[in-house]
Amino acid sequence: MTSETYDRIYEVIEQIPEGNVATYGQIARLAGLGGHARLVGYALHACDRPVPWHRVINARGEVSDRADAYAEQLQHRLLAKEGVRFDERGRIALEQFRWEDEEADAE
DNA sequence: CGTCTGACGATAT
């Protein structure tokens, strides 16, 4: 655990059910970070835990452009394998696959 | 301790 903040983020991501996706901003809110989506992305960048990072996408409903293009393909494949479909532009219908958490109130 | 950068989000144009 790099910091308690990161651990909180990983914990939220691990709660994302299969076949669903969550945005960085949503995770940040559930983790109690407010709307600091950047921290979520940065946390995943330094992730040392086996979290389902492939279920984490940006607010536009698409996979963020990261350094390793290979991981990007992997993310698309993993999501497709779970039933998540992409449109012609390579974007996900958030209104359909977005994970709706009911425990936004952590403590 | 100052500065730059980064898996983002929202708003403006």
Next chain:
DNA sequence: TATATCGCCAGAC
């Protein structure tokens, strides 16, 4: 709808 800009926090140098 796409592009450009600012704000946010934490880590690397």
